Each structure stands twice: as C-alpha cells, then as structure tokens.
Amino acid sequence: MRRFLLSSAIILGLILNAICIGLSFSVQSVYSSGKITLQPTIVNGYNSSKVVILAFDDSSKNQFILAKPILDKYGFKGSFFTVCNYVNNATAGYKPYSHNYMAWQDIKTLQKQGHDIESHTMTHTNLDTKSIQALEYELGGSKQCLLDHGIDSTIFSYPSSHGDSNTTVVKVVSKYYDLARTADAPLAFLHCNGYGKEKDCRPFNNNNGKLGYEHRYSIREWGHHPHIEGYQPSTNSVVPSFNQSQMFNQFVKEVNSQQNYNKNGCIVAIPIVVYHKILPGNIVYTPNKSSIDVNLFSAEMKYLHDNGFKVIKTSDLGYNQTNNHVYIKQLNSNNNNNNSNAYAKNC
Numbered sequence: 001m002r003r004f005l006l007s008s009a010i011i012l013g014l015i016l017n018a019i020c021i022g023l024s025f026s027v028q029s030v031y032s033s034g035k036i037t038l039q040p041t042i043v044n045g046y047n048s049s050k051v052v053i054l055a056f057d058d059s060s061k062n063q064f065i066l067a068k069p070i071l072d073k074y075g076f077k078g079s080f081f082t083v084c085n086y087v088n089n090a091t092a093g094y095k096p097y098s099h100n101y102m103a104w105q106d107i108k109t110l111q112k113q114g115h116d117i118e119s120h121t122m123t124h125t126n127l128d129t130k131s132i133q134a135l136e137y138e139l140g141g142s143k144q145c146l147l148d149h150g151i152d153s154t155i156f157s158y159p160s161s162h163g164d165s166n167t168t169v170v171k172v173v174s175k176y177y178d179l180a181r182t183a184d185a186p187l188a189f190l191h192c193n194g195y196g197k198e199k200d201c202r203p204f205n206n207n208n209g210k211l212g213y214e215h216r217y218s219i220r221e222w223g224h225h226p227h228i229e230g231y232q233p234s235t236n237s238v239v240p241s242f243n244q245s246q247m248f249n250q251f252v253k254e255v256n257s258q259q260n261y262n263k264n265g266c267i268v269a270i271p272i273v274v275y276h277k278i279l280p281g282n283i284v285y286t287p288n289k290s291s292i293d294v295n296l297f298s299a300e301m302k303y304l305h306d307n308g309f310k311v312i313k314t315s316d317l318g319y320n321q322t323n324n325h326v327y328i329k330q331l332n333s334n335n336n337n338n339n340s341n342a343y344a345k346n347c
C-alpha cells in the first residue's frame with residue numbers, strides 16, 4: 001500500500017475523456033462459464049492465449065463500492081487479499097485513507113459471488129522485523145481468522161512486499177499457505193524461471209538450503225506503478241509522473257507482455273495486476289504510490305474484455321509437487337493435445 005496521493009489538475013479530466021473516446025476495440029470474447037476457454041490470437045506466427053489475474057489488497061471499501069460493479073459488468077472475478085484487523089475497523093491503516101474498510105458482510109458477498117478471498121496478514125505489519133510468535137499471529141492468525149468466517153485461504157500476499165526474502169518469514173508462510181505473492185515484476189512465471197536464477201519453484205535450494213529468489217512463496221505481481229525510463233528513487237529528487245493516458249498505455253503493454261512467453265497455448269507466464277485504492281477521479285501516477293482513478297480502472301477492464309483476456313483468480317493456481325511448478329487448475333497438462341478447442345494448457 002502506498003501512502004502518497006497527489007491531488008491533480010482539472011486537465012486530467014480532459015485527458016481521461018480523450019482516452020475513453022479513443023478506446024474502441026473489437027469485442028471478441030465469449031467466455032464459457034466452466035472450464036477456462038481462451039481466445040487465441042496470432043503473435044509472430046504462434047497461437048497465443050492471454051490470461052490475467054486481478055488482485056485487490058488491503059480490504060478497502062472503495063474496492064467493493066467502485067471496482068466490484070465494473071468487475072460484475074464484464075463477469076470478471078477478482079482476488080481480494082484481506083487484512084483481518086482492518087475489516088469492520090474504521091481507524092486502522094494508513095492516513096489519510098484509514099476510515100473506509102470493508103465489513104465482513106462485504107467480504108461474504110464477494111465470496112458468495114465467486115470472488116477469491118485470501119490472506120494479507122492480521123495487521124499489515126512489516127514481517128521482516130517480527131518474532132516467530134508475531135509471525136505466527138500474522139500468518140497463522142489470519143488463516144484462522146478467515147476460517148472463522150468460512151473462508152479457506154491458501155494464498156498469501158506480503159504487506160508492502162516485506163519478508164519474501166527472509167528465511168524465517170518464508171518458513172512460517174509455508175506452514176499455512178500453498179503460494180504467496182510479492183512485488184514487483186511484470187509477470188508471474190509458473191515455472192519460477194523467469195528472472196534467470198531458479199530451475200523450479202522450490203523455496204529452498206536442495207543442496208545448501210538457501211532461500212531462492214523466485215519460488216512458490218515469491219510469485220511476482222505488478223503493483224500498477226508506472227515504470228519511468230531512467231528514474232532512480234535514490235538519485236532523482238523530483239518524482240516523475242504518468243498521466244492517465246500514459247498509465248493506460250503501460251497497462252496495455254504490461255498485460256500483453258505474456259505473449260513473449262505463452263506460445264502455442266502453453267501458459268507459463270501470467271500478469272498479476274494488483275490494485276489498492278480505487279478513487280473517484282483525479283490521480284497522477286508516480287512510482288511510489290498505487291491508487292487508481294476508477295475511470296482508468298474501468299478503461300482497463302474494458303480493454304481486457306474487448307481483447308479476449310481470460311481473467312482467472314489466484315485460487316485457480318495450484319502447486320504441482322512432482323515437477324515443482326505452479327499450474328492453472330482448470331487446464332490440462334497434455335502437451336500432445338492438438339485439439340483446436342484446447343487453446344491453453346499447462347506446459
């Protein structure tokens with residue numbers, strides 16, 4: 001969660017209008033309700049299928065009020081990562097947005113309507129600095145808290161991405177969860193080989209027991225931050241920003257980057273886009289914050305719909321103990337399946 005929000009100029013409204021007018025994409029998607037069916041597109045001569053996960057962290061009420069109706073419009077299901085002590089709590093969290101969290105009733109509604117509810121700790125604390133007892137409370141406690149509300153969470157996300165490279169933290173995470181999400185990279189690689197350091201998704205090296213860089217408990221997400229060429233937080237005193245149009249263009253680039261990897265229906269890389277606050281307008285996008293204008297969110301969902309993306313949930317991901325890969329549960333793993341209807345498969 002980022003705490004920086006910049007108030008913006010009226011001109012952004014004009015820019016936004018220009019974006020919306022410019023968004024006329026062909027509608028090609030017809031989704032089946034059961035198994036995952038994907039629309040193939042031809043990229044560089046290969047069939048390509050496009051998948052995306054939409055995650056929502058921190059239990060903000062505005063996700064329920066502003067984002068859910070847009071998800072509903074397109075039949076998309078989100079993955080909501082819950083901070084147990086924020087729920088029903090009017091005073092928790094970062095100022096100045098600390099007075100508006102979901103109620104358990106909202107979360108039950110999301111669950112009933114097929115959205116994915118997962119864990120994001122009890123208090124949204126920095127896990128890197130915690131004792132074993134505190135880690136047990138944050139990780140085991142949030143698992144139990146959700147269970148007490150009829151929700152069996154198997155996936156975890158690290159608050160502010162702290163703890164994913166800490167052996168003690170990962171060991172406690174692994175006691176309670178199958179997978180965990182962290183920042184920040186364009187794609188989640190299902191074989192954990194995307195960033196060049198690992199052979200599979202086991203967290204600890206078989207030979208020396210050391211915690212790896214990319215594994216089942218550090219599945220990469222993209223926090224909807226602008227990536228601004230040449231910007232270094234340590235050396236640039238002025239934080240650069242994107243306007244709505246630039247941010248939309250980056251989103252499009254981000255969700256399409258999987259086409260470099262998912263060839264011939266083999267799904268090996270998925271963008272996991274993480275949203276935080278959904279706000280009713282006037283946002284400037286900077287690398288150190290992650291709120292989004294509801295109108296841009298709407299444009300992004302329309303883009304996914306109109307361009308045949310299949311939105312899956314984090315709970316659609318499983319872990320294969322034999323090959324130590326993450327996989328998509330509804331897809332088969334038959335590499336020899338040349339059936340033209342089977343566009344997508346685990347490979």
Ligand SMILES: [Zn+2]
Nearest residue numbers: 001057058159
């Ligand atoms: Zn968070």
